[in-house]
């Protein structure tokens with residue numbers, strides 16, 4: 638049986654989490670309220686629709702269906718204006734090294750992202766061709782913390798879920814990996830991602846020995 642690796646995109650491969658935050662915050666500010674970076678943790682990994690619902694709750698606001706759709710489009714436009722400026726210098730430290738290691742050792746890996754912009758971003762940073770499978774917000778019907786996106790990825794890579802190792806920067810994503818019976822590796826703050834099986838500040842903290850230990854646990 639195959640061991641496979643699954644990477645979230647935003648905040649794991651590339652630091653687009655900061656652009657999502659800026660764009661959502663602008664939307665809230667334009668509607669007349671604000672939210673904190675702490676609240677923003679709850680938006681990470683969450684789909685566009687669910688994110689806007691949460692934000693409107695924080696601002697005690699309701700929008701008509703049309704206005705809701707319009708605000709989502711405005712947010713995405715604003716977000717994409719940041720994405721447009723991106724290149725491969727935005728790939729997070731340690732990521733190229735781990736991907737190269739997996740390629741050298743013939744270990745399949747997929748992208749498992751909630752974003753509908755995932756393919757655009759992967760192309761911008763020149764990683765589109767490297768993934769054996771790409772599952773994103775256009776491929777799923779259930780948002781993280783539902784494990785659907787990761788289960789589809791496992792299936793595409795011909796790996797059993799319990800042989801999959803998922804890298805996530807969001808609480809919702811860690812929960813999705815856990816629900817899918819996968820090994821969850823949190824990338825970020827231990828106090829936020831405590832539900833993950835392992836947490837690292839970033840990829841530069843992950844030693845190859847650790848990856849090899851995970852691979853030996855192959856079931």
Ligand code: BG6
Nearest residue numbers: 647657681682685751752753754
């Ligand atoms: C996730 C991000 O990867 O994708 C969320 O962590 C974002 O912040 C979600 O809302 C949906 O992304 P998009 O690009 O389809 O709006």
Ligand code: MG
Nearest residue numbers: 645647648806
């Ligand atoms: Mg993320």
